Amino acid sequence: MPLTNSIYNSPVFQQACNQFDAAADILGMEAGVRERTKQPRRTLTVTLPVRMDDGRVLTYEGYRVQHNISTGPAKGGIRFHHDVTLGEVAALAMWMSWKCSLVGLPFGGAKGGVVVNARDMSTGELERLSRRYMQEIATFIGPQLDIPAPDVGTNEQVMAWMMDTYSNHVGHYDPGVITGKPIALGGSLGRREATGEGVAWFTKAYLTDLGIKASETSVIIQGFGNVGSETALALSAWGAKIIGISDFTGGVYNKAGINVKDALAYIAANKSLQGYKGGDSLTNDELLVQPCTVLIPAALERVITDKNAGKLQCRLIAEGANGPTTNEADKIIAERGDIELIPDVLCNSGGVIVSYFEWLQNQSAYYWSKEEVFEKLHRMLAKAKASVDETKAKYKCSRRTAALVLGIARVAEAKAKRGLFP
Template sequence: MTELLDDRPTLTTPSPLDDARGQLADAIAVLELGQGMFDLLAAPRRELTVSIPLRRDDGTVEILTGHRVQHNYSRGPAKGGLRYSPHVDLNEVRALAMWMTWKCALLDVPYGGAKGGIAIDPRLYSQAELERVTRRYTSEIMPLIGPSHDIPAPDIGTDEQTMAWMMDTYSVNTGHTVLGVVTGKPISLGGSHGRASATSRGVVHVALQALDYLKIRREGASAAVQGFGKVGRGATRFLWEAGLRIEAVGDQYGAIRADNGIDVAALEAHVDATGTVVGFAGADPIDAAHLLELDVDLLVPAAIEGVLHAGNAAQVRARLIVEGANGPTTTEADGILNARGVTVVPDILANAGGVIVSYFEWVQANQAYWWTEDQVEARLSERMIGAWQHVVNHATARGLTLRAAATSLAVQRVAEAHRQRGLYP
């Protein structure tokens, strides 16, 4: 399961949904699309909130709450992860679904955006209890999902086993095996080679391009990574293999630092044995919040949204931020970082590797023909580097930040799909 690291700002900070709508408003202004298009794209197309009764292993019954939001599906079926976290609420899911729409459009993947979540801390439940939760949630949202309707995938707190349970529940209820209903499945159940590491690899493809863009030599460049789950762990390893010096790593339990660089292979062995980066003999402990303020070339926030905010953005000393998480930088922090000359590669570009290979998995499942890992990786690299160059060219031509450039390109594609389809009476 992915870590549930929480370094969220105070309640006075705007919510992820405020940030998502603010980014949309900025894009609408750049594109001169008007209030009507903003209203159309700001509102989710469908939302479903369900109660999930769970019989615990001790026989007691608990009621959980789950959500599924389909923000937009003008360009294709809805697509988005399923998150298990105690912080899940409907507005968070709405924001994540909107960002997913822009991510798919920016990478020219024929999907719209969706997201799901259950307010649960998976660390406090047994595997059998999580299976019961997943199967009940799947049965409750079945009217919305399907390989041509809405395709869930793993996110924080969920993994390929969660997707296997969802696929099986959906298949049993439809009377036949439907491999394309979810992505991020085990290889043995129609998953794609390269899917587990796709988001991490995509982050690193873009990070290396951004280092080149800023004329920072890759070999020996310093990096700090917040989060050591399914995105942060892979990103740390791939950056290390590319020759960067990993100075700091954090997870939900704490953070560590080594000025001369961390041996990532040794750190992975430590985490496999203990479940945390804390206590690793090859580094010193540091305050988790301080990790975000280290003097490094590259910072990769790869945990949750909102960790870079008005309260700490002025202390960030990294030259380059590549967003491995969804929405880790608030609108206020964006403004502060931009004014200080810090380059921020936005989430809808940086962490899009997962949805690209999810799309590849969906295509393979629909064709019943599977690609090799080398084929998947080559196509992922081509998509990520091509999207990076497209965003950089647009930002340069229009005098925009990378986030404004990426969001306006994505919104333009979705708005054009709306115009071409028209409004149903």
Template structure:
């Protein structure tokens, strides 16, 4: 059984490599990483004591362009987890045609226990530690789990001060008033909603009253819920890290957000049945969106899934064994590198706008995003039908081939 996120990512890559097939030279290059940096981050806490945190920046491959990937703050962060996420970013950028390579970074910490001042000092010291390997043409970080536009603003400011001039393109996902893009905050969630709308056409399902379950109603999941509500779908179950709720008649996005802001969880939400994150995955629905953490759908619960379609909002929520079981049960899975690529697409838009110092309207951003995701979905679906492949295998095949072609044409230095 494969349970580690890195083992899952590697197994998926190895399977596709054999199928293409890749030359052994390129296979070995892509199995490894360009760079993995571990840094110590000493900061002065509010109580006057010094505490040392550990941070990372993992860069997988830059054959197609600068490294791109989020920064997450989490107490259970591991290097293996970041390796998996960095590799997946390489495939994601390649699949949607964005000229970036894959990276990921983060700090082992629980940001919920830190004051705003401690969080700012931690972010600035981390930025200083990884400065030698990031840059607008080298590696461009973005928000991820437990980081946001404020964290990106601190990174941008720290980098700019040390660089000697204003450098907005060093990060994406920053506030609009310092070079951020309109539409970036909700881009991942909107992209997932676009993908669901596209996918249900092929399943001959109607968006109106489509029953959707969203595991992880955070920044991404709640945006998915908002846009699906607007499309006429019925979100029947949602969850946070503390548990979930279910109402087969549907849940109001506005009421959910208001209740969560006031209570910090969905516990005792009116007119809804409480449940665990695990049991929520096994409820009957048309579309299941795992938008929390990796390895949520596993060999143990794959046979209990009662969704007609799974659309991966999180990175790596389905293990290799679960994929195989779902395929046998004819439950299609729209993979993460396609479904949640909206964030990196609009991050690319932001990077382009910063470079030009010319900014687009939110309507332009959303239209360009939809066009890219629709075209990518059609390409993946077409290969899937033609070669009788799962959507994940088809998406990975397209993505890996493009990266391999870039490595091949660039050659080996020296």
């Protein structure tokens, strides 16, 4: 009897399961293998007491979900966000499994999260929370077991604290336990830019397929954090016009174009886009439906829904975020037939690819130039794009389903070949 998934029950986990089932149906996957492939391997829930600057002790809840370790060590980010749920973390871990498999990495999928608004914390409080989380999960991770990375609400500095905590736990410096670290601690050149670089690469590649030139391209990016800003820099350098950006405070829209570097300087000085005078102020929801060539959701899940999918005015959607389009919205976009969509497991895979490169460099203690990193990255992105497009044509399915078919099939085959432990 299939599991009920009661502990993972959430809209985003159900969304991931629905996507899986559509791909598994095409593959004709046998029921036993289907359930083994879909369900997370193991889940850890931790309680995190943290002493605040004023002397109070506040307790936070954290998670680590390892979805698949049949194809190698688990891999996936750590998210600090006030809306984190176990179901969300499980869905993100599942998508990481398919993403790693799709692009040919020797990793399974994992994800971590802490329910916290990190923006409200001082640097000291954030460090204590980061170290406590790592201390609690340390026996479940390692360079050959599970390798975390940054995600929403975390960054290079958080990874540095976590790597240091783990190294103290095992008694020696061990940079391979985490990726997305500062360069001085074994980070890879190009890792900070990698996800945005990949989103921009796929955007340019599919626009070229559509016969659309850089000079004819206008771009709206919902979510101007690491992924969104690096994507904006890469696309503006290519010659595209960035006409809309947003963060958690709202959006800015300027049909004449936004100066990306000026916007980034404003955020660096003011901690958000709020008050930025580079265009008209809009809500995040309003920004999504403005006319543009390319729409890039680069924030959180489930922002393109059945409520706004019919109102979108773009030619291409490039999913910089994980799970930004609901199942219902996917159906509406498919029925419209006028929008091409680059799915998340393909579009934002640049980050985990360069995380893999960082892990390799840590294992060998030999480090590459940024040019070498990007050359290898672009080669892997091109191979993945060709495979997805070929599979899409073969099964006459959506690009998302084609990407999932490839990723899921490889994980399922590994599980079937390895068999069940007696």
